[in-house]
Amino acid sequence: MPVRVLENTAPSQVSGANSGRSSGQSCSLLGVGQAFSGTQNVSSVQKDEAWRVNVRIQGCDLEHGYLCGTMEALNVPMADTPVVTFWEGEIVDTKNYTFFTGKWEATPEDDIRHWSKFPSFSPLLVQVEVDGGKSLDLSNYPYIFMRWKEQYFVNVGTDCGLTIAGFYYICFSCSDGSISGFYYDPNSSPYQKLELKSTNDGRSGFSFSSYELQ
Amino acid sequence: MPTPSASSATGLSSSDPILDRLASSDGSVKFRAIREVKNHIIGNRTKKLSYIKLGAVPAVAAALADSDPNLIVQSAAALGSFACGVDAGVRAVLDAGAFPRLIGLLSAPDEKVVDAAARSLRMVYQSKLAPKYDFFQEENMQFLLSLLRSENENLTGLGAGIVIHSCKTIGEQNILCHTGVLEKLSSLLDGSLSQRDASLESLAAIIRDNPAAVSNFVELRCGRALRSVTELTKDKYPRTRLLACLCLISVKNSSTCYLQDIGIKTKLVYILLELLDDSGQVGDEASFAFSSLIAEKEDLQKLAFEANAINKFHCLLQKHPVQPKRLEGVFLALADLCSKLECCRSSFLSLQVLNLVIDALTHEDPSVRAAACICLRSVSRSIKNLSAGRFMNERVVFPLVQLLSDLSTSVQVAALGAISNIVVDFLPHKSTFIQCGGIKELVQLTKSMDSSLRLNAVWALRNMVFLADTICKEGIFTELTASSMASLICDPEPSVQEQALALVRNFVDGCLYSVEHAFAEDGIILDAVGRQLQKSSKIEIGIQGMYILSNIASGNEFHKEAVMQLLFPQDDSGSHSFFEQILQSHDSRLRTAAVWVVVNLTFPASPGAFGRIVNLRSFGIVSRIKKMVNDSCMDVKLRARLALGQIITFGDS
Numbered sequence: 001m002p003v004r005v006l007e008n009t010a011p012s013q014v015s016g017a018n019s020g021r022s023s024g025q026s027c028s029l030l031g032v033g034q035a036f037s038g039t040q041n042v043s044s045v046q047k048d049e050a051w052r053v054n055v056r057i058q059g060c061d062l063e064h065g066y067l068c069g070t071m072e073a074l075n076v077p078m079a080d081t082p083v084v085t086f087w088e089g090e091i092v093d094t095k096n097y098t099f100f101t102g103k104w105e106a107t108p109e110d111d112i113r114h115w116s117k118f119p120s121f122s123p124l125l126v127q128v129e130v131d132g133g134k135s136l137d138l139s140n141y142p143y144i145f146m147r148w149k150e151q152y153f154v155n156v157g158t159d160c161g162l163t164i165a166g167f168y169y170i171c172f173s174c175s176d177g178s179i180s181g182f183y184y185d186p187n188s189s190p191y192q193k194l195e196l197k198s199t200n201d202g203r204s205g206f207s208f209s210s211y212e213l214q
Numbered sequence: 215m216p217t218p219s220a221s222s223a224t225g226l227s228s229s230d231p232i233l234d235r236l237a238s239s240d241g242s243v244k245f246r247a248i249r250e251v252k253n254h255i256i257g258n259r260t261k262k263l264s265y266i267k268l269g270a271v272p273a274v275a276a277a278l279a280d281s282d283p284n285l286i287v288q289s290a291a292a293l294g295s296f297a298c299g300v301d302a303g304v305r306a307v308l309d310a311g312a313f314p315r316l317i318g319l320l321s322a323p324d325e326k327v328v329d330a331a332a333r334s335l336r337m338v339y340q341s342k343l344a345p346k347y348d349f350f351q352e353e354n355m356q357f358l359l360s361l362l363r364s365e366n367e368n369l370t371g372l373g374a375g376i377v378i379h380s381c382k383t384i385g386e387q388n389i390l391c392h393t394g395v396l397e398k399l400s401s402l403l404d405g406s407l408s409q410r411d412a413s414l415e416s417l418a419a420i421i422r423d424n425p426a427a428v429s430n431f432v433e434l435r436c437g438r439a440l441r442s443v444t445e446l447t448k449d450k451y452p453r454t455r456l457l458a459c460l461c462l463i464s465v466k467n468s469s470t471c472y473l474q475d476i477g478i479k480t481k482l483v484y485i486l487l488e489l490l491d492d493s494g495q496v497g498d499e500a501s502f503a504f505s506s507l508i509a510e511k512e513d514l515q516k517l518a519f520e521a522n523a524i525n526k527f528h529c530l531l532q533k534h535p536v537q538p539k540r541l542e543g544v545f546l547a548l549a550d551l552c553s554k555l556e557c558c559r560s561s562f563l564s565l566q567v568l569n570l571v572i573d574a575l576t577h578e579d580p581s582v583r584a585a586a587c588i589c590l591r592s593v594s595r596s597i598k599n600l601s602a603g604r605f606m607n608e609r610v611v612f613p614l615v616q617l618l619s620d621l622s623t624s625v626q627v628a629a630l631g632a633i634s635n636i637v638v639d640f641l642p643h644k645s646t647f648i649q650c651g652g653i654k655e656l657v658q659l660t661k662s663m664d665s666s667l668r669l670n671a672v673w674a675l676r677n678m679v680f681l682a683d684t685i686c687k688e689g690i691f692t693e694l695t696a697s698s699m700a701s702l703i704c705d706p707e708p709s710v711q712e713q714a715l716a717l718v719r720n721f722v723d724g725c726l727y728s729v730e731h732a733f734a735e736d737g738i739i740l741d742a743v744g745r746q747l748q749k750s751s752k753i754e755i756g757i758q759g760m761y762i763l764s765n766i767a768s769g770n771e772f773h774k775e776a777v778m779q780l781l782f783p784q785d786d787s788g789s790h791s792f793f794e795q796i797l798q799s800h801d802s803r804l805r806t807a808a809v810w811v812v813v814n815l816t817f818p819a820s821p822g823a824f825g826r827i828v829n830l831r832s833f834g835i836v837s838r839i840k841k842m843v844n845d846s847c848m849d850v851k852l853r854a855r856l857a858l859g860q861i862i863t864f865g866d867s
Contacts, residue, residue, distance in 0.1 A: 028806050028849055033681055033723070056681075058640050059597035068597050070640065086601045140848050151598065154641070175852050202726055205768030205814030208761050209723035210716060211638050211680040213595045214631045214673065 027144060029177035029198055030067070032057050033209040036179055038196035040073070042189065051075055055179070055196055065096030067146060070154060078161050084154040085164055092145040098132035099124075101147060104167050105186050108132070111169075114182050115145065117191070118171040146170040148181070163187075168194060236273035245285050248274055252292035262296055266306045271296055275310035278319065287330040290316060294334030297341065304341040313338065313345065320361075320369065332368035339375040347380035349389050362398040367406055374399060374412035381419045390420050391430045400431070400439040407451060414443065414457035418464045428468040440465065444478075447485055452496045456489050456503060463507050476517070482507055483518050487526050501527075501543030509550045515558060518551055524561040527551075531570045538579035545574065545585035552592040559596040563604070568593065575613040580622040587617065587628035594635035603641040610636065611650045618655035623664055630659070630670035637678040644678060644686050653678075657693045665707045672702055672710055676717040687721060687728065696734040700742040708752050715758035718743065722765040729769035732762070733776070740766075744780045748792050753801045760796065760807035767814035771822050774815055778826055781811075782833055797838050802847035809853040812839055816860040824864050836861055 036055040043049050052074035059068040067089035074082045090097040099115055100108050112129065115121045120143040121128075127136055138145075150164035166185025173179075177198030182191050200206060235247035251270055255262045265271070274296075277289035293312050296303035307313065316338075319331035338344045348354050361373030377399065381390060390396055399420070402413035417439075421427040432440050443465075446458035459482055466473040466482075473479070486507065489500035504523075508514040527544050530536070536544075548567065552558045562568070571593075574586035594605050605611075614636070617629035633656075637647055647653070656678075659671035675694065679687060702714035718739055721731040732740045747759040767777040781793045796808045812835060815826050830836050839861070842854035 026803075026849055028810065028853070056640075058601055068601070070601065086598065088598065142848060142852065152602065154602065174848065175856070200768065201724060203768040204770065204774075204820050205764075205817045206810060207723045207765045207768045208810070209680050209720045209765075210761070211677045211720075212634075212673070212716070213638065213677075214591055214634045214670075 026062060027172070027174040028208065029174065029206075030057060030060065030144065030172060031208060032060055032211065034177070035199045035201070036177070036196035037199050038179070038194070040183070040195075041193045043192075049077075053194065053196065054199075062091070062093075065091040065093045067091055067148075071148075071150065076162070079156065081155065083156055083160065083162060085150040086152050086154055087148045087150045087168075089146045089148045089170070092133065092138070092147070094133050094136050094138055097147070098134050099128045099145065100132035101167075104149065104184075106167075106184060110184065114169040114184055114191075117169075117182055118143075118145075118180060120171060120173075121145070142174045144172040144174060146172065170194075233269065233273060236270060237276075241280070241282055241285060244277060244280075245282075245288055248277060248285070248288040248292050252288065252295055255292070255295050259300055262300050262303050266296065266300075266302050271303070271306035271312075272310040275307065275312040275315070278312060278315045283322075283324045283327050286319065286322075286327050290319065290327070290330035290334040294330075294337040297334070297337040299340075301341055301343055304338055304343045307338060308343065308345070320372075325366070328366065329368045332366070332372045336368070336372050336375045339372070339379040344379055347376045349380065349386050355389070355393055355395075358395065359393065359398065362395065362402075367409060370402060370405070371408055371412045374402065374409075374416040377416040378412070378419050381416070384424055387420050387422075387424045387427045391427050396420055396427070396430055397434060400434050400442075403439060403442040403446070407454070410446065410449075411451075411454055411457055414446065414454070414461050417443070418457070418461045421461075421468060422464045423468055425469045428465050428472065432465065432472055440472075447481065452489055452492050455485055456496050456500055459485055459489075460503050460506075463503060467506065479514055480517055480521070483514065483521050483523070487518075487521060487523055490526060490530060498537070498539045498543055501540070501547045504547045505543070505550045508547075510553070512554045515551055515553070515555050519555060519558050519561070523551055524548070524558060524565065524567070528565045528567050528570075531567065538577070538582050541574060541577070542579070542581045542585040545571065545582070545589040549585070549589040549592040552589070553595070556596060556598065559593050559599065562593055563596075563599065568610075572610055572613065575617060580620070580625050583617060583620065584622065584625045584628040587614070587625065587632045590614075590632040591628070591635055594632060597640075600635070600638055601640045603639065603643050605636040606639040606641070606643040606646050608646060608650060611647055611652065615647070615650045615652045615655055618652070618659060623667065626659070627666050627670055630656075630667070630674050634670065634674040634677050637674060638680060640681070642683060644682055647678065648686065648689055653690055653693050657690075657698075660694070660698065660702060665705075665710065668702070668705065669707065669710045669713060672713040672717060676713050676720060679717060679720040681724070682720075684725065684727065687724070687731070691721065691731055691734075696731075696738050700735075700738045703739070703742040703746055708750070708755065711746060711750065712752070712754045712758055715743065715746065715755060715762060719758055719761045719765060722762060726769055729766050729773050732766055737776070740776065740780060747796075753799070753804055756796055756799065756804045757801075757807050760804065760811055764807060764810040764814055767811055768817070771820060774817075774820060774822060774826065777811065777815060778829060782829060794834060794838060797835070797842070802845075802850055805842070805845065805847065805850045806853060809839065809842065809850060809857055812857045813853055813860065816857055818860050818863050823860070827861050827864050830861075 034057045038053055039050040040053050041050045054072040055069055057067065057069040068087060070084050070086055072082050072084045076083050092099055099111055101111050116125060124133060124136060127133060147167050148170050149167040153160065166183050166188055168181040168183050170179060170181040179196040181194035183194065232247060235243050238244045251265055251274060255265060274289050274292045277285050280286055293307050297307050316331045316335050319327055322328055358373055358376060361369045364370055377390065377395065381387060399413050399416050402409040417431065421431050443458050443461045446454055447462065449455050449458065462473060462482060486500050486504045490497055492500065508518055527548050530544055548562065552562050571586050571589050574582055577583050594600065614629050614633055617625055620626050637644060656671045656674050659667045662668050675690060679690060699714060699718060703711055705711050705714065718732065722729050743759055743762050746755060763777050766773050796804060799805050816823050839854050839857050842850055843858055845851040845854060
């Protein structure tokens with residue numbers, strides 16, 4: 001989800017730690033077509049604010065640790081319509097990607113600080129500090145850790161006063177399909193929290209669609 | 215010397231004196247006439263066709279029976295020329311009965327005659343119309359070996375030509391390996407230019423897709439043969455370099471043991487890219503060789519990308535005019551380049567190659583049209599660009615829809631492949647496809663007698679219905695009808711059944727109302743799904759079928775009860791055991807799908823959940839689910855725990 005471009009670039013704040021960690025293994029709740037909705041807290045020093053957010057998974061390639069989809073922010077104050085962005089995800093499967101981002105202005109310290117905010121990361125912390133989690137086997141871990149990086153605005157121009165320069169640290173729960181995330185951008189408010197739940201389109205249960213590219 | 219009165223392209227007539235002279239009883243007249251014909255037709259396709267139409271070939275062929283060696287040599291040379299590069303010429307030579315006579319002349323005492331006959335036969339063997347050589351006949355194999363053992367370059371060349379023409383099956387490859395032909399051919403690598411080329415091409419035919427033959431070849435002369443071929447990739451002649459590359463590609467593709475180091479792979483990529491600059495046949499064939507090198511190989515595609523291959527092909531496409539063969543090869547090579555890597559697709563799109571591909575969709579040559587579709591199919595695997603709506607516009611979709619009624623089935627299938635990807639479209643732009651008349655065409659093709667057309671048409675519809683809005687779904691459902699869908703579910707081809715089930719799965723996904731699609735026409739679709747689930751042992755069919763039931767079971771009470779009825783019919787004769795069997799499948803994806811059905815049937819907020827749990831318990835499903843809470847697959851385990859948690863809400867007995 002895009003965030004407001006900040007006029008002043010206050011340094012991000014270091015905050016407390018939690019834990020968690022996961023794998024890139026198959027989970028039917030994270031399949032293509034699955035939808036999630038919730039909020040992103042965009043509070044700043046000036047005021048408390050949360051935007052409603054919808055996410056849809058559009059592509060999933062576990063072999064390459066790749067996931068992608070769209071994120072729709074619904075009540076963005078400066079936008080007339082919901083703002084949709086396309087994002088691509090790196091699944092921390094320790095094969096294609098480790099917990100260390102190695103780009104997007106994120107240092108290993110930034111990584112560990114953000115991952116540690118997820119309770120499910122704590123059993124992994126010690127090993128991640130050693131090698132980024134490279135030696136961990138996450139294939140049976142019930143949480144999937146990812147980084148989601150927005151790539152472009154789908155329905156608005158880049159001059160909309162919003163930025164997608166940062167990326168999200170994501171923790172997905174395979175049990176119930178809930179998603180927690182923290183937006184990281186050195187130039188935006190720190191620790192904007194994303195909280196999403198699996199949606200079912202008014203059904204009494206779970207529904208699954210699929211496509212297959214040729 | 216007299217010339218035909220009207221020897222221009224189409225001016226020959228049956229009253230032309232040339233026929234009289236060819237049939238003359240005067241040897242010298244006949245000799246001059248044959249030589250005249252030969253000189254006229256060399257390199258001139260139009261004149262060849264004119265003389266063939268005139269009936270000159272039988273008259274020329276008759277001279278093979280003459281006693282004058284000079285006349286025989288002229289006749290054989292003229293016949294070879296007729297056969298060179300023109301199928302009608304080959305057919306005329308064969309129809310004139312010249313083939314066995316030419317074979318007979320290979321044992322003539324006069325070396326000039328032997329040479330001429332061998333050269334002529336080589337021309338014939340360059341055509342697909344040449345008779346298939348039966349390597350399994352002992353005398354044929356002896357004859358072939360005698361050709362290859364000969365000191366005569368034309369005879370060894372003919373032997374290699376026979377192998378190139380007729381070695382197609384593994385059985386043929388193996389017999390050629392075991393009878394010494396492979397060894398004999400590899401010894402020609404040290405011969406003249408024509409022997410080297412013939413050797414390279416025939417060796418490639420023997421080892422292609424045959425790991426055992428590759429092993430034989432690699433071990434030949436302690437690896438010297440392979441080293442010779444590798445050395446020939448640096449030859450000064452482009453054709454030799456190309457053939458050497460093809461041979462090495464066959465070695466590399468047939469086995470993971472040989473030529474896997476990055477050095478040789480990079481070298482092959484660069485040599486082939488350089489050969490593309492050849493303006494003739496070598497350049498045309500280089501792109502096909504490039505495809506066979508990189509197809510399905512992500513590492514090689516990456517190397518090719520780093521070698522600027524997309525730019526290279528883009529430049530080739532901008533030269534005008536580009537011959538159809540070249541266009542086809544370039545599009546297929548681009549298709550392979552863009553088949554896996556997003557960086558290749560990005561480069562392809564940023565260079566605007568897409569526009570050139572779209573133009574080629576209306577090319578007059580069907581091979582070019584099909585190749586353009588295949589290229590489009592590869593590029594449209596980019597979810598990033600699908601999501602941006604990059605392909606779903608009239609400029610792309612309209613010509614593709616037109617191709618659905620192409621006279622060539624391969625073009626239709628290729629167009630369906632591209633459409634299948636493009637209609638996934640994540641933006642609400644699917645209506646563009648409908649407005650271009652695409653749905654009617656797709657539905658029509660689901661009724662085709664050709665199973666590949668049916669498969670790909672249903673596949674495209676399945677992707678089209680993925681996340682489609684209600685209006686789009688209704689439009690497709692009305693056009694396709696429930697009874698046609700039921701027929702497709704029961705199609706004779708399992709692959710069509712699977713896609714048809716996936717289509718239904720997408721129809722019953724989305725808003726609650728969508729579930730009703732399964733109940734149209736007295737539930738004909740649901741009946742077909744049930745029958746297929748009981749009948750088929752194919753995992754993929756089970757998975758799609760289970761997700762259909764799961765999606766329906768996420769509906770209202772009526773929907774959930776309908777699923778119960780399907781899984782556990784009241785007039786049960788033990789058929790419900792199929793569901794229990796599915797829950798015990800060795801395939802975790804199928805177990806996962808099946809447990810989702812149980813999750814949805816026991817969804818706690820549903821009024822009838824308790825009754826269904828009672829029934830599930832009596833059918834042994836609850837105890838089965840209990841056993842699955844420690845399944846080896848995490849997805850299954852978590853769904854089983856979810857289902858059990860829901861069941862326990864109502865009490866554990």
